[in-house]
Amino acid sequence: MATIHLLVASLLILANVSFLEASFSPSLIVDLAKIVMDSYCSPEKLVGMKEAIEAASSNTKVLNIPDSESLASVLSGGVQTTISDPRLRVTYEPNYVPAVLPQIPSLPPDQLVAVLQTSMKLDILDGNIGYLRIDNILGEEAADKVGPLLVDLVWNKILPTSALIFDLRYTSRGDISGISYIVSYFTKAEPLIHIDTIYDRLSNTTTKLFSLPTLLGQRYSLHKPLIILTSKNTKGIAEDVAYCLQNLKRATIVGEKTAGGSIKLSKFKVGDTDFYVTVPTAKSINPITGSSWELMGVTPNVVVNAEDALATAIKIIHLRTLVPAIVEESATLILNNYAFKNAGENVAKKLKELLANGEFSMVVSTKDLETKLSAELQKISGDKFLKTTRNITSLPTMHFSPEMYTDLIKVSFHTDVFENNIGYLRFDMFGDFEEVKPIAQIIVENVWKKVVNTNAMIIDLRKNLGGSTTAIAGFCSYFFDGDKQILLDKLYERPSGTTTELLTLSELTGTRYGSRKSLIILTSKATSGAAEEFIYIMKKLGRAMIVGENTAGASHPPKVFHVGQSDIFLSIPTVCSDTATGPAWEGTGITPHIPTSSDAALEVAKGILNKHITGQE
Missing domain, CATH: 3.90.226.10 (2-enoyl-CoA Hydratase; Chain A, domain 1)
Known part of the structure; x- marks a missing residue:
């Protein structure tokens, strides 16, 4: 009611401007309002208009407007504003001839x-x-x-x-x-x-x-x-x-x-x-x-701008002609390389079914295709590391002086010695073995020697996001004795179909921590990749107590594959821990012995070790 009353009232107010020449009857406003009321396509917006018209019809004020075109413009503005619809338009057309819809002529x-x-x-x-x-x-x-x-x-x-x-x-x-x-x-x-x-x-x-x-x-x-x-x-x-x-x-x-x-x-x-x-x-x-x-x-x-629309459409069509080959090639790469063979077969099959059902038929750009492909791969596999990725080219080799390496190591590693001679070691990324090997002695001198002679050790991997697994065997070896070689894990590589034994190393740079002193590893839900492989081994072999949160359930570092001749690249995990002896950590994470929030994990670990060292129950 209020809205429609405003319609007629606003028309009268907008039109009732003080000019000196022509004048028009308020019946014009009433007739206009009746037409809108009887014909406007959304009558729900016109509730109460009848009452508003009746109220307006008693208004005897004269509309003073200098010319008919100006009045039409004023009326248009009023009705458009009131109903919030710019399609409503009032015009003054003394020579108006109703338009006749064009007919198909009778021609040969x-x-x-x-x-x-x-x-x-x-x-x-x-x-x-x-x-x-x-x-x-x-x-x-x-x-x-x-x-x-x-x-x-x-x-x-x-x-x-x-x-x-x-x-x-x-x-x-x-x-x-x-x-x-x-x-x-x-x-x-x-x-x-x-x-x-x-x-x-x-x-x-x-x-x-x-x-x-x-x-x-x-x-x-x-x-x-x-x-x-x-x-x-x-x-x-x-x-x-x-x-x-x-x-x-x-x-x-x-x-x-x-x-x-x-x-x-x-x-x-x-x-x-x-x-x-x-x-x-x-x-x-x-x-x-x-x-x-x-x-x-x-x-x-x-x-896009209208003038660019045709060229853009042609580009989209050309991309779509490539989509079937890209999706087929992606399925083949996953089938032949994904670490989990049965899952890889299922992903490849479902991917082809999606293609046949037209799920990729509406992509409009390479980026759109990448996003769609990643989403489908992760939905089918449940593996957030099976996805499209950027083509990461190898960075140029950096040459550092011994002093620069020392400074870098001091920033990358954090050490401390707590009460009762409890060592603390934190690092947030595992390095590649070939890259770490030349600077192993520098790490020993600046990091390892600070904690190797402690009574117990806490290794903090709460913020460790993974990295290369090539140094896992060497790092694990420091926490076992050197008198015998120990099988740490078996790694299955899907592309070659081979299984490799991961064994402790007989020779190490620096002194071993050994197998007798207590070891606690801290975890969080962010702990992933190579860090999980290390934790998995140490827990499986009973060498460490795990305190904190369930880990991320990531994967061994994936490899990047170029999909045919396209600009698409796939990240595919190709290696997994052998599950013949039990479930591994990929996809599920590692459950700690002592579950606690990551923020509280360090204090919980210190409490456990202090009690152990001082002989408390």
Whole structure:
């Protein structure tokens, strides 16, 4: 009630400006308001308008406006602002002649073709890409007259193409009945699809639009790419067609956001005057989104300037021609290299099924493909390390002086000696064995000697994110005696199908800590990769107590594989701990002996060791 009263009141106020010349009766306002009330497509926004009109009709003030065009402009602004709909428009047209919808002329076929060609353009682009521009969407009645001709001269040339670019950048006219007609050529014959719902205020009817079961000519293959080009000038029925096909996930929209027009605009004469009001008298509600493109416009999947839309569409189509080979090659790489053979077979199978079902058919860029591929790989495998990745080229070898190495080591390692001679060692990354070997003596001198002679040790891996596993055997060896070689783990490598024994080393740089002194390892949910392999070994062999949180459940360092000739790279874990003797840590993490929050883990560990060293129960 308040909103509609505001409509009439604001119109009166906006129009009641003090000018000196022409004047108009308030009945103009009342007649205008009645038209809006009786015909506007969203009556729920007009509740209470009748009462507001009755109140306004008793207003005898004269509208003082210098000219009719100015009054029309003022009235337009008032009604648009009040109802929040810029499609409502008041005009002053003393010579107005109602528009007559163009009819298909009765001409010989060759002349009729010439007429039709003025509103459409057909081309076959490089790569067998069809291009069809339509500036006026024909309704069913018109299509019945020229349909066979259009099929022969236009559609049959499009059918053999590998992809279609449907250009609606210049389309501002069309018939509602043409929506189902066009959409049906890009959908299945059965089952019928509910593609749109149209509410017509003038007839107070709601019509559901469905795809058509039969058509002239064949349907365009569902497996072929369909790109629709749009611009800010794409209006009305063209917007509906684009919105329907976009939400059916049958078409990718490329270009500019559309005009946000109306499914139907009607023009009414206001009383016995030369003023006219244009009103949206019908509205579209999409059954998939529950909303409409009207007012808001259709937002493209890929937003580019209208003049760049065609070139962008061609790039997208070229990418999509490569997608099947990329996905197939990805499946093969995983099948042959993923550390977990059975899981790899399942991932490869499911990936091919997704490809066959069109799950990758809507990608619009290499980045989009990478994101989609990663998401599907991780969803199928449950492995967050099986994914697409960047191509990380080898960094140039850095040459450091002994002094520089010393400074680097001091920053990378943290040591301390607590009460009761309890050693503390923290480092946050495992280094590659070949890189660590030349500086092993520097590490011993600046790190290891500070903690090797303690009564017990705490190794803090709460922030250790992994790294290379090549130094695991050597690091483990410091915590065992050198009189015999110990089997630490068996590692299975999928690409070669071989299993390698990980053994303690007989020779080490510096002094061993040995197997007799107490050792506690601190963990958190961030502890991953190589750190987990070390913890797994030490727990399995009973050499250390684990305190903290369940670890990340990562993997041995993955390898990077180039997918064919594309710009896509896969990160694939290729090595795993042999599970013949029991479950490993990959994917599940390691459960600590003493669960506690990572923040409390150090104090818990110190308490345990202090009691042990002082002989307390």
